[in-house]
Amino acid sequence: MVSIEDSESPKRRAILNAATELFTARGYGAVSMDAIAREADVSKATLYAHFESKDRLFATIVQSACQEHITPTGELADDAALDVEASLRAIGGRILRFFLRDRTMAIYRLVMAESARFPELGNAFYQGGPANGRRMLAAWLTRQPGLVVPDVAIAAEQFFGLLRTDLYLRASVGLTPVPDEAAIDAVVDAAVQTFLRAYRL
Amino acid sequence: MVSIEDSESPKRRAILNAATELFTARGYGAVSMDAIAREADVSKATLYAHFESKDRLFATIVQSACQEHITPTGELADDAALDVEASLRAIGGRILRFFLRDRTMAIYRLVMAESARFPELGNAFYQGGPANGRRMLAAWLTRQPGLVVPDVAIAAEQFFGLLRTDLYLRASVGLTPVPDEAAIDAVVDAAVQTFLRAYRL
DNA sequence: GTCTATAGAAGGATAGAC
DNA sequence: GTCTATCCTTCTATAGAC
Numbered sequence: 245m246v247s248i249e250d251s252e253s254p255k256r257r258a259i260l261n262a263a264t265e266l267f268t269a270r271g272y273g274a275v276s277m278d279a280i281a282r283e284a285d286v287s288k289a290t291l292y293a294h295f296e297s298k299d300r301l302f303a304t305i306v307q308s309a310c311q312e313h314i315t316p317t318g319e320l321a322d323d324a325a326l327d328v329e330a331s332l333r334a335i336g337g338r339i340l341r342f343f344l345r346d347r348t349m350a351i352y353r354l355v356m357a358e359s360a361r362f363p364e365l366g367n368a369f370y371q372g373g374p375a376n377g378r379r380m381l382a383a384w385l386t387r388q389p390g391l392v393v394p395d396v397a398i399a400a401e402q403f404f405g406l407l408r409t410d411l412y413l414r415a416s417v418g419l420t421p422v423p424d425e426a427a428i429d430a431v432v433d434a435a436v437q438t439f440l441r442a443y444r445l
Numbered sequence: 446m447v448s449i450e451d452s453e454s455p456k457r458r459a460i461l462n463a464a465t466e467l468f469t470a471r472g473y474g475a476v477s478m479d480a481i482a483r484e485a486d487v488s489k490a491t492l493y494a495h496f497e498s499k500d501r502l503f504a505t506i507v508q509s510a511c512q513e514h515i516t517p518t519g520e521l522a523d524d525a526a527l528d529v530e531a532s533l534r535a536i537g538g539r540i541l542r543f544f545l546r547d548r549t550m551a552i553y554r555l556v557m558a559e560s561a562r563f564p565e566l567g568n569a570f571y572q573g574g575p576a577n578g579r580r581m582l583a584a585w586l587t588r589q590p591g592l593v594v595p596d597v598a599i600a601a602e603q604f605f606g607l608l609r610t611d612l613y614l615r616a617s618v619g620l621t622p623v624p625d626e627a628a629i630d631a632v633v634d635a636a637v638q639t640f641l642r643a644y645r646l
Numbered sequence: 647g648t649c650t651a652t653a654g655a656a657g658g659a660t661a662g663a664c
Numbered sequence: 665g666t667c668t669a670t671c672c673t674t675c676t677a678t679a680g681a682c
Contacts, residue, residue, distance in 0.1 A: 255647080271558055273474020276675060287649050292677065294647090352618075357472055357558035359619035366618035374614055398635050401610035408609060409602040413575055417567035418560035434599050441643035456665080477657060488667050493659065495665090 256294050258284040268350035310368040315377030320384040328390045336432040340407045391443050406435035457495050459485040469551035511569040516578025517543050521585040529591045537633040541608045592644050607636035
């Protein structure tokens with residue numbers, strides 16, 4: 245399947261890459277159009293030939309970043325070789341590691357910081373990320389015979405919530421930006437244990 | 446106990462109030478020193494007589510906002526008239542409503558957005574808010590005879606996590622900025638139920 | 647489309663009088 | 665401490681040549 249995006253100009257691609265890099269690293273206000281042009285190795289006039297304003301460039305970038313940034317729950321196959329606990333551990337580990345990735349954090353940061361001035365970003369983020377992830381996990385939960393879940397949507401939210409604990413909170417404000425693997429696994433284990441005590445048959 | 450703060454000038458107070466208002470509403474980059482001076486009804490020179498730079502004014506404001514903004518778990522008395530479930534419901538309701546308040550959201554937004562450029566903010570936020578709240582709730586949990594909690598610190602984090610679900614996430618990115626009371630109570634109820642299924646004796 | 651050069655506005659910070 | 669007036673830099677955006 246050939247996308248029409250293939251025909252886009254290399255300069256435009258360079259601009260998008262540079263702007264994505266800079267915006268996610270420093271935020272909207274701290275990045276100038278000059279800096280983007282320099283980073284993309286392009287003149288400022290070219291930049292404005294492709295994007296009518298800094299606002300629209302920013303919105304374009306964040307929206308497409310949201311779409312590309314689906315929570316990794318799409319491939320939740322039912323692995324017959326794993327029991328519910330092992331499966332949840334694997335899923336939880338993937339999700340928490342995704343939450344903690346620089347890029348993921350940066351997008352949430354941007355949307356949270358700028359959603360007041362760019363209201364469309366909130367929806368793009370929610371639909372591309374959390375809503376989708378919740379739907380996928382809820383669907384998976386319904387297929388698990390060992391669980392008793394009165395409301396799978398709520399249970400799915402709660403599983404995400406159990407993963408988003410102190411470690412995540414600390415990382416989100418710049419403390420322990422690179423949590424070690426053992427700490428991550430400990431959070432996942434605790435989440436799975438609590439979740440199963442609440443919902444296991 | 447008379448604070449030395451009582452002797453601070455009214456202009457300084459006006460500046461702090463105006464700057465707090467503007468920064469929390471619009472973020473660091475979108476607020477100019479001109480705007481702060483105007484809002485405080487003060488000249489820009491006066492502003493710079495009290496604060497050496499925009500950076501320091503911002504850091505001062507956010508840090509003190511973090512300190513004043515303790516998670517409302519300080520008054521976790523052991524109410525003999527309430528059982529564990531009713532108590533948890535009351536506590537959870539207070540906490541989630543606190544999380545959802547404009548001011549609380551705004552501070553988290555600011556710290557998250559600017560902690561890269563102002564590293565001291567991350568710690569001020571974490572110590573003033575989450576760390577304190579977790580400690581208080583953990584202490585309360587140890588005093589509940591009806592619960593079996595292997596690690597109260599982890600359980601406390603998890604309770605907060607169970608409250609910070611979709612409703613909170615949506616509010617944080619500008620969707621449903623004013624959740625209705627019924628929705629809040631539903632989240633609290635679900636959190637308490639799950640928590641108790643996992644940790645009740 | 648792409649560049650160089652620049653307009654025009656706004657921002658952070660300060661000088662100097664009182 | 666407080667003001668008015670201003671400096672200098674940086675920013676968004678555009679004009680005009682190719």
